[in-house]
Amino acid sequence: xxxxxxxxxxxxxxxxxxxxxxxxxxxxxxxxxxxxxxxxxxxxxxxxxxxxxxxxxxxxxxxxxxxxxxxxxxxxxxxxxxxxxxxxxxxxxxxxxxxxxxxxxxxxxxxxxxxxxxxxxxxxxxxxxxxxxxxxxxxxxxxxxxxxxxxxxxxxxxxxxxxxxxxxxxxxxxxxxxxxxxxxxxxxxxxxxxxxxxxxxxxxxxxxxxxxxxxxxxxxxxxxxxxxxxxxxxxxxxxxxxxxxxxxxxxxxxxxxxxxx
Numbered sequence: 001x002x003x004x005x006x007x008x009x010x011x012x013x014x015x016x017x018x019x020x021x022x023x024x025x026x027x028x029x030x031x032x033x034x035x036x037x038x039x040x041x042x043x044x045x046x047x048x049x050x051x052x053x054x055x056x057x058x059x060x061x062x063x064x065x066x067x068x069x070x071x072x073x074x075x076x077x078x079x080x081x082x083x084x085x086x087x088x089x090x091x092x093x094x095x096x097x098x099x100x101x102x103x104x105x106x107x108x109x110x111x112x113x114x115x116x117x118x119x120x121x122x123x124x125x126x127x128x129x130x131x132x133x134x135x136x137x138x139x140x141x142x143x144x145x146x147x148x149x150x151x152x153x154x155x156x157x158x159x160x161x162x163x164x165x166x167x168x169x170x171x172x173x174x175x176x177x178x179x180x181x182x183x184x185x186x187x188x189x190x191x192x193x194x195x196x197x198x199x200x201x202x203x204x205x206x207x208x209x210x211x212x213x214x215x216x217x218x219x220x221x222x223x224x225x226x227x228x229x230x231x232x233x234x235x236x237x238x239x240x241x242x243x244x245x246x247x248x249x250x251x252x253x254x255x256x257x258x259x260x261x
Contacts, residue, residue, distance in 0.1 A: 007135030
């Protein structure tokens, strides 16, 4: 993989670029892979309140970015092109299979399609491959601007959705070893995602652990009631009914129905 954004920003497997501004510019150009990004937008991504020297600073950092690209791989800076039309803009020519983000999005989409089509075993493999590309949260050591915040939230949500699809596929193929632990680690990051609570409770229920399932549902009730003022989500309540009737097959069917939604 030539460029990595899912975790520390890296080029050609080398060390992380040390300049925060150059990391930010590289990230923006990779997010818009192959498209020109105008000077005005580059200014917004680096500063919510740009200084008067913003344009000069960006040009200086782009010069440094070119050096960094060539340091990682000789000649790589030739892919960074400039457009001098109505507004100066810059683009980085990168193939989809050279960027971890593009590969993740493709694999996650394929995994979701396989899951919806009922090919659960293939979905497990494709989604596992997608999630393995994440080496840490997106947006580490980038400017805390509105521009980057929006992208960080969006990509984090996409990762959570891929995790939910993966956990669903694992449940439907009875691959539940360590599954509750894996769901818990993601739930700690996103405690208001109803589907994660349903999947966690269903995991215990399909394993015949009624107490474990009911304990998860009680935790869910506390989070939604105390922090959001809401009732237990219907999908989670449905797992309670399956647990109380000692019906793992019903929990399995509920998860299967969720996979088709």
